[in-house]
Each structure stands twice: as structure tokens, then as C-alpha cells.
Amino acid sequence: MASLPLLLETAFTAHYVLILVVFLPTAWHTWASYSKLADFKGPLLARFSSLWLTSAMSSKRANLQFYEVSQKYGDLARIGPNTLLTSDPEMIIRMSSARSRYTRSRWYSGQKLEVDHDNLFSTIDEATHSKKRAQLATGYSGKDIDGLEAMIDSHVIELMNLIRRKYLSDGSTFRPMDFARKSAFFTMDVITDIAFGRSWGCLIADDDVFKWFESLEIIMPNAIKASTIPWLSSLFDIPFLKKLVAPSEKDKIGPGKLIAVAKEIAQKRFAEENPGRHRDMMGSFIRHGINPTNAASEAILQIIAGGDTTATTIRATTLFVITNPQVYSTLQSEIDSSVTSGAIISDVEARQLPYLQAVIREGARMWVPATGLASKVVPPEGDTINGRFLPGGTLIGKSDWAIQRSKAIYGEDSTIFKPERWLEARGEPLEKMERTLGLIWGHGKNSCLGKNIAWIELNKVFFELFKNFDITIADPSNPWKSLNYGLWVQKDMFVKITQRKMSY
Numbered sequence: 001m002a003s004l005p006l007l008l009e010t011a012f013t014a015h016y017v018l019i020l021v022v023f024l025p026t027a028w029h030t031w032a033s034y035s036k037l038a039d040f041k042g043p044l045l046a047r048f049s050s051l052w053l054t055s056a057m058s059s060k061r062a063n064l065q066f067y068e069v070s071q072k073y074g075d076l077a078r079i080g081p082n083t084l085l086t087s088d089p090e091m092i093i094r095m096s097s098a099r100s101r102y103t104r105s106r107w108y109s110g111q112k113l114e115v116d117h118d119n120l121f122s123t124i125d126e127a128t129h130s131k132k133r134a135q136l137a138t139g140y141s142g143k144d145i146d147g148l149e150a151m152i153d154s155h156v157i158e159l160m161n162l163i164r165r166k167y168l169s170d171g172s173t174f175r176p177m178d179f180a181r182k183s184a185f186f187t188m189d190v191i192t193d194i195a196f197g198r199s200w201g202c203l204i205a206d207d208d209v210f211k212w213f214e215s216l217e218i219i220m221p222n223a224i225k226a227s228t229i230p231w232l233s234s235l236f237d238i239p240f241l242k243k244l245v246a247p248s249e250k251d252k253i254g255p256g257k258l259i260a261v262a263k264e265i266a267q268k269r270f271a272e273e274n275p276g277r278h279r280d281m282m283g284s285f286i287r288h289g290i291n292p293t294n295a296a297s298e299a300i301l302q303i304i305a306g307g308d309t310t311a312t313t314i315r316a317t318t319l320f321v322i323t324n325p326q327v328y329s330t331l332q333s334e335i336d337s338s339v340t341s342g343a344i345i346s347d348v349e350a351r352q353l354p355y356l357q358a359v360i361r362e363g364a365r366m367w368v369p370a371t372g373l374a375s376k377v378v379p380p381e382g383d384t385i386n387g388r389f390l391p392g393g394t395l396i397g398k399s400d401w402a403i404q405r406s407k408a409i410y411g412e413d414s415t416i417f418k419p420e421r422w423l424e425a426r427g428e429p430l431e432k433m434e435r436t437l438g439l440i441w442g443h444g445k446n447s448c449l450g451k452n453i454a455w456i457e458l459n460k461v462f463f464e465l466f467k468n469f470d471i472t473i474a475d476p477s478n479p480w481k482s483l484n485y486g487l488w489v490q491k492d493m494f495v496k497i498t499q500r501k502m503s504y
């Protein structure tokens with residue numbers, strides 16, 4: 001039988017071995033990652049671990065957490081052992097300009113929907129990304145697509161018809177409408193029409209066809225968390241885990257259904273004799289050399305990238321307009337004085353209405369639709385910004401709320417909704433505002449390809465909504481549920497809508 005001293009000695013030895021094998025390497029690793037960016041201030045937890053980022057991404061108000069950090073710790077704040085947050089517009093431009101040596105981080109690879117296949121957005125390799133962008137750019141510009149505007153018009157008409165059919169209130173009857181859901185139906189119908197050549201018909205059915213939005217509310221927060229938090233994203237590198245959580249083409253609803261539809265449509269196209277002859281988005285991609293697998297992936301991406309982002313701008317801008325009486329009446333006066341017929345306004349005409357344009361810009365500024373970190377990687381040789389050295393491999397994400405509420409750029413009243421600022425500013429200050437607002441779409445080699453399409457939708461939908469209807473928020477003390485995960489989950493925005501009398 002072992003003696004007591006021998007047992008104690010063994011226990012002590014094991015203890016030391018444990019310290020040597022586990023504690024010291026962990027301590028060394030923590031110290032090494034802390035000291036790499038010791039120069040940059042940020043929340044205490046963030047200096048040593050991903051815990052701060054994990055908690056921010058789980059808070060449902062990540063945009064505000066980033067904003068607070070930027071305000072407290074300045075232009076380059078530390079939000080993780082290897083992650084900085086920038087609120088400097090020039091830094092965003094520097095990282096994404098055409099010749100920049102900064103690259104896309106693993107955050108992007110978390111944005112793919114299909115387990116084994118990258119779309120444009122989830123592609124990290126710079127050369128592959130720029131080759132794909134070149135194949136897709138003409139289609140996205142709208143130049144290759146016949147009848148883009150007429151198609152968007154048809155969905156604007158469906159939205160107006162839905163309101164008239166089911167949601168018009170009058171003196172004695174209140175028919176509340178969830179504006180959050182219906183604006184998403186509108187953008188979904190437009191984007192599925194663009195991507196697939198036929199819309200999902202959410203507005204006509206007045207239904208969440210294929211339970212897309214229901215599924216998105218569950219999937220989106222987790223997907224964005226997984227791509228933002230380094231330890232979570234490494235978990236999903238394990239093929240078994242990846243397969244377990246990824247959507248399946250066999251699903252009858254949600255993202256799995258979307259993948260199945262996209263693949264079916266791409267297969268049918270490529271089975272045709274001359275698949276590139278169609279004058280629609282997929283036809284354009286095919287003419288520019290895309291293969292069948294990528295054609296399906298890019299159609300899926302359009303829906304993810306272009307549906308809810310545009311819907312967020314429609315909801316937030318509408319909320320700001322209808323809760324600002326002076327803005328509301330100025331906008332309606334401009335609209336009323338420019339109406340000449342019952343037809344849907346053309347994009348060209350809408351772009352000439354200064355107050356409408358100012359309202360859309362201000363709405364997009366106040367409520368940035370895509371607030372994910374979208375972090376870029378400092379090139380291996382490092383970089384020096386305002387005399388501070390950024391080690392190679394550091395991740396740099398963006399703080400949209402801080403950028404778009406900058407007092408230095410937008411003025412002392414930058415936190416309020418004031419479309420007039422776009423009409424009052426002149427010269428260099430206006431140029432700075434425009435350049436900074438442009439960053440809600442990203443910049444340069446990483447910029448949004450759907451900007452033009454989104455702007456056409458916004459122009460038409462606001463003009464027609466405020467031309468035809470008076471809209472008030474049903475419960476001003478609780479206007480909507482708006483949760484931020486990098487993208488937004490917005491719901492329960494109930495409004496009262498009444499018909500306006502037309503004078504044309």
C-alpha cells in the first residue's frame with residue numbers, strides 16, 4: 001500500500017505537470033495576444049478574450065455596443081484579442097480601395113448558405129473574388145436586363161393593391177398592418193423576380209411564402225454570431241458540425257427551400273440550347289461566363305443580400321418620416337406638386353425630387369441596414385495609421401453607428417433625423433457627407449453590387465406610399481421590435497393607413 005508521503009508527492013508532481021502543460025501555455029498565449037495590440041484601448045474583457053464580442057453579438061443591440069465603444073475608446077478601439085473596430089471613414093476607404101493590400105477576413109466565409117460552395121460575398125480569396133465580381137457587375141448594374149423598372153413597378157402596384165384590399169382604415173374601422181412584414185414581402189418579391197425571373201408572390205398571397213422570414217429570424221442571428229466570433233467560426237470548420245446546422249435542399253421551407261429553387265432554375269437554364277439569351281440577371285451572368293453551380297449560388301446571394309437590407313431602409317425611413325410631422329408634410333407637398341398621372345413614378349423622375357432624395361439619404365444614414373463587422377485583415381507587413389502600427393493579421397471591423405452619426409461630418413445635430421442637412425450643406429462638407437454615406441454600401445472592391453437596384457426600389461416605394469396614403473404608427477410608445485445582429489430582425493411595426501384624395 002502506498003504511504004501518505006508518497007501519495008502527497010505524486011499529487012504535487014501531477015499539480016506541477018498540470019501547471020506546465022495547461023496553465024503556462026494558456027497564460028503565455030493570453031499574454032502574447034494581449035500584448036500584440038496593447039497599444040489600442042477597449043473594454044477590459046476584449047483585451048484577453050472573445051467574451052466581450054460574444055456578449056455584444058448576443059445583446060441584440062450590437063450596433064449600439066460598437067457605437068459606445070467607438071465613442072469611449074476612439075477611432076481604433078480594441079474589441080477582441082486580435083480585432084479592432086474603426087469609426088474612421090478614411091480607414092474603411094483605405095481597406096477596400098481597388099489596390100488595397102487589406103484582404104477579406106473569415107467573417108465573410110461565414111456568410112455562405114451552402115455548406116460546400118462559396119458565393120461572391122463569402123469568397124475570401126481576393127483573385128477569385130474580383131474575377132467573380134467582373135462576371136456579375138454588368139447584370140447588377142441593370143444594363144443587361146430588359147424591363148427591370150417595369151418589373152419593380154408591378155410589385156409596387158401589388159403592395160398598393162394589398163393595402164387597399166385588406167389594410168385601409170377609415171373613420172370607424174381600424175385595420176392594422178404590420179408594415180415591417182409587408183415591406184419585406186415587397187423586397188422579397190422584387191428580388192426573387194430579379195434572381196429567378198419569377199417572384200415568390202408574397203404580396204399577392206399576403207403570406208410568408210416558404211416560411212422564409214420565420215426561418216430567417218432563427219437562422220440569421222446565429223449565422224452572423226458564428227461568423228463574427230472567432231471560436232464559434234472555427235467550430236463550424238468541423239465538417240460534421242457544419243453539415244448538422246446547414247440548410248438542406250430537402251427542406252420544404254426556409255433557406256433550404258431557397259437553395260433547392262435556385263438550383264432547379266439554374267439547371268433548367270443550362271439545359272437550354274442558348275442559356276445566355278435571356279435578358280435577365282441570370283442570363284447576364286451566363287453571358288459573362290458563370291458556371292451552373294455559381295449561377296445558383298449567386299441567385300441565392302441576391303436574396304440574402306438584397307431582401308432584408310432594402311426592407312430595413314423602407315421601414316426605418318418610413319418610421320422617421322411618419323413620426324416627424326414637418327418632414328412628413330414637406331415630403332408630401334413635394335410629391336403632390338410633382339404628380340402628373342396615376343402611373344408609378346419613374347426612377348429618373350424620382351431622382352430629380354430633392355426632398356425625396358434627402359429623405360432617403362437621411363433614412364439610410366440614421367438606420368444603416370448592414371451593420372456587421374465585415375472585418376478586413378491587415379496585410380502581413382502591417383500598416384501605420386496616424387503614427388500607430390497595426391500588426392499584420394489584425395482584423396479590423398466597422399462601427400457603422402459611429403461613422404454615420406459623426407458630428408465632425410454631419411454636424412452637431414447628427415443624431416437626429418433631418419433631411420434638410422442634405423439640402424443645406426454645400427461644397428466640401430457636402431462632399432464629405434456624401435462620401436461617408438456611401439460607406440453604408442461598403443467601398444471599392446468590396447462594395448455592394450445591388451445599390452442601383454435598391455435605390456430604384458426606394459425611390460418608387462416611398463413616392464407611391466406617401467402619394468396614395470396617410471400612414472400613422474399604431475402605438476407610438478412601442479412602434480416596432482427592432483433587434484440588431486449585424487443585420488436586423490424587425491417586426492410588429494403596426495400602422496394605420498388611410499386613403500388620400502388624389503387631385504390629379
Ligand code: HEM
Binds near residue numbers: 096442
Ligand atoms: C439598402 C440596401 C442595401 C444596403 C445598405 C447594402 C449594403 C451592402 C454592404 C454593406 C455590403 C458589403 C460591403 C463589404 O463587404 O464591405 C453589400 C454587399 C453586397 N450587396 Fe448589398 N446592400 C443593399 C441592397 C442590395 C441589393 C438590393 C442587392 C441585390 C440586388 C445587393 C447585393 C449585394 C451583393 C451581391 C454584395 C456582395 C458584393 C461583394 O462581395 O463583392 N445589395 N451590400
